[in-house]
Amino acid sequence: MKIDFFNNEFDISQEVLILDKSDGHVSNFGKQWEEYVDVQVDSKNNFDISKEYLEDLLFGNLDILKGKNVLEVGSGAGRFTEHICKYADRCVSVDLSSAIFHNVAASEKNVTRIKADFLKLDPKEKFDVVICRGVLQHTPDPKKSILKLHDFISPDVGRVYFDIYPMPKVGKLHPKYCFWRPLFKTFISYESCNDFLKRHIKSLLKIKRTIKKMMFGSDFLSDSFIPVWDYKGKIDLDNDQLEIWAILDTLDGLYAQFDYPMSNKSVTSLINQNGIDLQQTDKTRNFFKTSVSA
Numbered sequence: 001m002k003i004d005f006f007n008n009e010f011d012i013s014q015e016v017l018i019l020d021k022s023d024g025h026v027s028n029f030g031k032q033w034e035e036y037v038d039v040q041v042d043s044k045n046n047f048d049i050s051k052e053y054l055e056d057l058l059f060g061n062l063d064i065l066k067g068k069n070v071l072e073v074g075s076g077a078g079r080f081t082e083h084i085c086k087y088a089d090r091c092v093s094v095d096l097s098s099a100i101f102h103n104v105a106a107s108e109k110n111v112t113r114i115k116a117d118f119l120k121l122d123p124k125e126k127f128d129v130v131i132c133r134g135v136l137q138h139t140p141d142p143k144k145s146i147l148k149l150h151d152f153i154s155p156d157v158g159r160v161y162f163d164i165y166p167m168p169k170v171g172k173l174h175p176k177y178c179f180w181r182p183l184f185k186t187f188i189s190y191e192s193c194n195d196f197l198k199r200h201i202k203s204l205l206k207i208k209r210t211i212k213k214m215m216f217g218s219d220f221l222s223d224s225f226i227p228v229w230d231y232k233g234k235i236d237l238d239n240d241q242l243e244i245w246a247i248l249d250t251l252d253g254l255y256a257q258f259d260y261p262m263s264n265k266s267v268t269s270l271i272n273q274n275g276i277d278l279q280q281t282d283k284t285r286n287f288f289k290t291s292v293s294a
């Protein structure tokens, strides 16, 4: 079948439009979002963390979604989909992984789910807003992916909101990239690591926090010794939540097939060189709001 926004022909399964049957390079995300589907979802946890995050990504204004057609690229478990669809007229959520089957906003009438590599989508009708958070560094060529996002919006009026992991100060010499990711991906399966984390996360966090204290509060040094994510002091979570968020984001950080961060400067120069208008950027969080002219 076809839908208004794309020239592609889709199959349909479990109410999801399918372009790519295989999870391809994002099979880790399919597993991750199936098991940890509720962890970051506001409506399941009685917090507003994801709503506030989305608001920040939209530079403080969720109301810009009102009455709009929104394309969400790389929706994962749907922590943002459940908010986007409350404001937007229509939300088309795309994810290449089987996470799309578990999206928490699946039953909302104005949500259309598509299982596809967004790079293969051939746009027909344009969207008012494109949102892409936490995705671009996990694509094989983030520069190509950033440019592709702009094919989906209407010239002048459409807006793209996206982020990409910032390049660490020491670049790819950061232990996550030059040591931990290659080590885990080569020698330890996703499943074994997941089991190990579930059994030992309390002790790992304890050791990491002790090292951090000894290293004068340095995240860089404590990350170098223990590659486990820790949101203590950064996000308002209780101990159980800190542990489950740590497991989720450790798996995310170590097992994604691609992880190509980009500095704010490189993204800005890519945008400038390709005739895209940079409306706003948050240099600390590497958020961007862009548009294209007719």
Ligand SMILES: C[S@@+](CC[C@H](N)C(=O)[O-])C[C@H]1O[C@@H](n2cnc3c(N)ncnc32)[C@H](O)[C@@H]1O
Binding pocket: 026, 029, 030, 033, 073, 074, 075, 076, 077, 078, 079, 094, 095, 096, 097, 099, 116, 117, 118, 119, 132, 133, 134, 135, 138, 139, 252
């Ligand atoms: C780190 S998760 C972020 C999910 C969600 N945006 C969030 O912030 O919770 C990245 C997601 O992007 C999806 N993804 C990566 N490359 C993609 C591609 N080329 N096309 C569609 N989805 C992709 C993955 O399957 C995964 O669910």
